[in-house]
Amino acid sequence: MTIPATSADATALLGVYARVGPLFVAGEGSELIAEDGTRYLDFVAGIAVNALGYNSPVIRDAVLRALDAGLIHVSNLYRTEPGERLAAELTKSLGGGGQAFFCNSGAEANEGAFKFARKWSKKTDIVAFSGSFHGRLFASLAATDRPDYRRPFEPLLAGVQIVPLGDVEAAQQAITADRTAAVIIEPVQGEGGVRPVPAEFLAFLREQCDACGCALIFDExxxxxxxxxxxxxxxxxxxxxDMYTLAKPLGGGLPMGAILVSDAIAAALAPGDHATTFGGGPFVATVAHDVVRTIAEPEFLAAVRAKGAWLGDRLQRLAASSALVREARGRGLMWGLELNEVAAPIVAAARERQLLVLTAGPTVLRIVPPLTITREDLERGVTILGEVLA
Ligand SMILES: Cc1ncc(COP(=O)(O)O)c(C=O)c1O
Structure with missing residues (x-):
């Protein structure tokens, strides 16, 4: 692999990110390569985006095919095949029925889902949960339980209530038949600390939404x-x-989000109700289609489960043996280590040993490697993590 020479300088970039560490110039498999040639094992994957790893042949082929077709963008004024095929693939994976709307990010997907819920329910309010993260736009930020992110930008969308996660009584009071349009929840919370939500609580929300005529949105x-x-x-x-919102891995690293809506909600929406210039264009949709097809293969998912079970076991053992780690939580290849102290210094120490991990809130270390990562690379990363935590 040839590594391009760089003359990069960050001073012209708006300072809303605290970027750290080396300048990355290339990637391969589960590794990022810095300008001096140092390889970093990546348990971050572009914040849970690069599901197929770096320089994936699936994504390469799809990109080249999309380029060969000569269509990067056409607009949603006209029909193109890739978006239609992707919508069919996503709705098929839900067992048929429903429809897809494509946008460009996770926050946008949630904003759209709130609009759809309002139109369908003819109500206004939204219920979200403690520990949530739904994005940084005015409605998605209002539903995000990070007061420090919200405060400088208030007033945000009105009528959004954040209820303690798992508190059935509080949720029962908050979700009402006369006002609530939507209830939004991440089945496994990410930014808020990697917390799988108990199935019973999701089932309770389903019942409550049915009883009150409001839309249940799973932010996935x-x-x-x-x-x-x-x-x-x-x-x-x-x-x-009633709706799923998707983004991060969908476009294989290209910006793409989606809202999958039930037939009932789809029936409440008409031309002009929502739109975005770029959403679901032929270039991104060609890539996203192949990403979804690859991930949806039963063998691919079985491999994620097997690697995830191994990783979970190792992290539980790490939690049991390290005084620094209070708990390991997760599912599949999405794990968090709740520490007894702030996690940022551990992230920095791991980076010094060429392992990239990230935080999920102040005291949680988050591990979200490419789904294609090998068992050997997982083992290498967990060993480094163990050394850092020791
Ligand atoms: C669960 C969840 N929802 C929404 C978002 C927002 O997505 P985006 O950054 O693409 O707007 C994120 C981003 O981290 C997320 O984790």
Whole structure:
């Protein structure tokens, strides 16, 4: 692999990110390569985006095929095949029925889902949960339980209530037949600390939404598309929402989000109700189609489950043997280590040993490697993590 020479300088980039560490110039498999040639084992995967790893032949082929077709963008004024095929693939994986709307990010998917819920329910309010993260736009941020992210930008969308996660009584009071349009929840919370939500709580929300005529939205932007070992994380709970929101891995690293809506909600929407210039264009949709097809293969998902079980076992053992680790939580290849102290110094120490991990809130270390990672690479990373934690 040839590594390009760089003359990079970050001073012209808006300072809303605290970027750290080396300048990355290439990637291969589960490794990122810095400009000096140092290889970093990547348990971050572009924040749970690069499900197929770096320089994936699946994505390469799809990109080249999309380029050969000569269509990067056409607009949603006209029909193109890739978006239609992708929508069919996603709805088929839900057992048929329903429809897809494509957008460009996770926050956008949630904003759209809120609009769809309002139109369908003819109500306004939204219920979300403690520890949630749904994005940084005015409605998705209002539903995000990070007061420090919200405060400088208030007033955000009105009518959004954040209820303690798992608190049935509080949720019962918050979800009402006269006001609530939507209830939004991540079946496995990501940014809020990697917390799988108990199936019973999701089932309770399903019942409550049915009783009150409001839309249940599963935000699977981070936990969806194979991350937890099934195509949708909620498959493992037996609970079906009215809408799924997806993004992160969907476009293979290209910006793409999706809202999958039930037939009933689809029936409430008409031309003009929602739109975005770029959503579901032929270039991204060609790539996303092949990403979804690859991940949805039963052998692929079985491999994620097997590697995830191995990783979970190793992390539980690490938690039991390290005074620094209070708990290991996760599903599939989405894990968090709750520490007894702030996690950022551990992230920095791991990076010094060429392992990339990230935080999920102040005291949680998050591990979300490419789904294609090998057992050997997982083992190498866990060994480094063990050394750092020791
Ligand atoms: C569960 C969840 N929802 C929504 C978002 C927002 O996605 P985006 O950053 O693509 O707007 C994120 C991003 O981390 C997420 O983890």
């Amino acid at each position: 932007v981070q936990c969806g598309l194979g991350r937890t070992g099934t195509l949708f994380a909620s498959e493992q709970t037996g609970v079906t929402p």
